[in-house]
Amino acid sequence: MTQFNVHRIGPEIKVGAFDISFTNASLFMIISSVAILLIFSLGSKKNSLLPNKIQLLAELSYTFVSKMISDTAGSKAKPYFAFIFSLFMFVLFCNMFGMIPYTFTVTSHIIVTFVLASFIFIGVTVIGFIKHGFGYLKLFVPSGVPAVLLPLIVVIEIISYLSRPVSLSVRLFANMMAGHTMMKVFGGFVISLGIVGGWLPLSFSVALTGLEILVAFLQAYVFAILTCIYLNDALNLHH
Amino acid sequence: MPKDQFKTRLEIAKKISKKNLYDNKNNPSSIGTAFKLSTELVSAVVVGTIIGFIFDKTFGTKPWFILIFFFVGVVAGITNVIRSAKNMQK
Numbered sequence: 001m002t003q004f005n006v007h008r009i010g011p012e013i014k015v016g017a018f019d020i021s022f023t024n025a026s027l028f029m030i031i032s033s034v035a036i037l038l039i040f041s042l043g044s045k046k047n048s049l050l051p052n053k054i055q056l057l058a059e060l061s062y063t064f065v066s067k068m069i070s071d072t073a074g075s076k077a078k079p080y081f082a083f084i085f086s087l088f089m090f091v092l093f094c095n096m097f098g099m100i101p102y103t104f105t106v107t108s109h110i111i112v113t114f115v116l117a118s119f120i121f122i123g124v125t126v127i128g129f130i131k132h133g134f135g136y137l138k139l140f141v142p143s144g145v146p147a148v149l150l151p152l153i154v155v156i157e158i159i160s161y162l163s164r165p166v167s168l169s170v171r172l173f174a175n176m177m178a179g180h181t182m183m184k185v186f187g188g189f190v191i192s193l194g195i196v197g198g199w200l201p202l203s204f205s206v207a208l209t210g211l212e213i214l215v216a217f218l219q220a221y222v223f224a225i226l227t228c229i230y231l232n233d234a235l236n237l238h239h
Numbered sequence: 240m241p242k243d244q245f246k247t248r249l250e251i252a253k254k255i256s257k258k259n260l261y262d263n264k265n266n267p268s269s270i271g272t273a274f275k276l277s278t279e280l281v282s283a284v285v286v287g288t289i290i291g292f293i294f295d296k297t298f299g300t301k302p303w304f305i306l307i308f309f310f311v312g313v314v315a316g317i318t319n320v321i322r323s324a325k326n327m328q329k
Contacts, residue, residue: 152311159287159308159315167282167319174278222275229326
C-alpha cells in the first residue's frame with residue numbers, strides 16, 4: 001500500500017554500505033519533533049495563573065506524565081522524567097500526525113519502534129547494572145526455587161527479559177499498521193460498492209477514525225507506561 | 240471577573256484535583272495494561288525460537304535446540320502473562 005512506502009526526498013547520501021538519505025519517514029519525524037518543540041516553547045513562554053490554551057495543553061501533559069511516573073515507578077524515577085516525557089510526546093505526535101490524510105505514519109514501521117524499544121531496553125539494563133552492580137542479575141533468580149529447577153527457571157527468566165523490547169515494539173507497530181490497513185480496506189469498500197451500498201462501510205470508516213485516534217493515544221501511553229515499569233524493575237530490585 | 244470570585248473557584252478546583260489524585264478508579268492505565276497482555280505471550284515465544292535457531296546454527300544440531308527453546312519460550316510467555324495479570328490486580 002502506498003501509504004506505507006518509504007521514498008527518498010532529495011539526493012542520495014551513502015556512508016559506506018549504508019543508505020542514510022533523507023526520506024519521508026525522516027521528514028515526518030522532524031515535523032513531529034518541531035511541533036512538540038513549538039507547542040512547549042509557546043506553552044512555557046509566559047506563566048500566567050490563568051493559562052491560555054497552549055499553556056493549558058503543556059501543563060496538562062506535564063502533570064499527566066509526571067503522575068504516571070510517580071504511580072508506576074515511584075519517586076526514584078523522577079530523574080528520568082525528561083526522557084519518558086519526550087518519548088511519550090514523540091510517539092504520540094508521530095501517531096497523531098499519521099491520522100491526517102496523506103501523511104506518513106512513522107510508527108507503523110517495525111524498524112522505528114524496534115530501535116526505540118531497544119534503546120529503552122539497553123538503557124534500562126545499563127541503569128540496573130549501575131545501580132545494583134552484579135546484584136542486578138538476581139532479577140533472573142527468583143527466591144524460593146528448589147536448586148533442581150534453577151537452570152530451567154533462569155533460562156525462562158532470561159527469555160522473558162529478552163522478550164521485552166520485542167513485545168514493546170511489536171505492540172506499537174502492529175496496532176498502528178493494523179488500524180491504517182483497516183481504514184484502507186473499508187475505504188476501498190466504499191469505492192467498490194459505489195453510491196448504492198457504500199454507505200455502510202463509509203459509516204464504519206468514520207467510526208474507525210475515532211477508534212484509531214483513541215488507539216494512537218493509548219499506544220503512546222502504553223509505550224511510556226511500560227518504559228516506567230521496566231525502569232521500576234531496574235531501580236527498585238525485588239522479586 | 241472579580242478577584243475574590245476567582246480565588247474561591249481556584250480553591251474549589253484545587254480541592255477537586257487533590258481528590259482525583261488519590262482516587263485511582265478512573266485510571267487509564269487499566270486499559271493500558273489490558274493492551275499489554277496481547278503481545279506478551281507471542282514475543283516470548285518468538286524470542287525463544289530465535290535463540291534456539293541461533294544455537295542450532297552455531298552447533299549444527301538442526302531441530303533440537305529450536306524444539307527445546309520453543310517450549311521454554313511458551314513457558315516464559317505464560318509467566319509473562321501471569322505476572323502482568325498479577326500486576327493489574329494490585
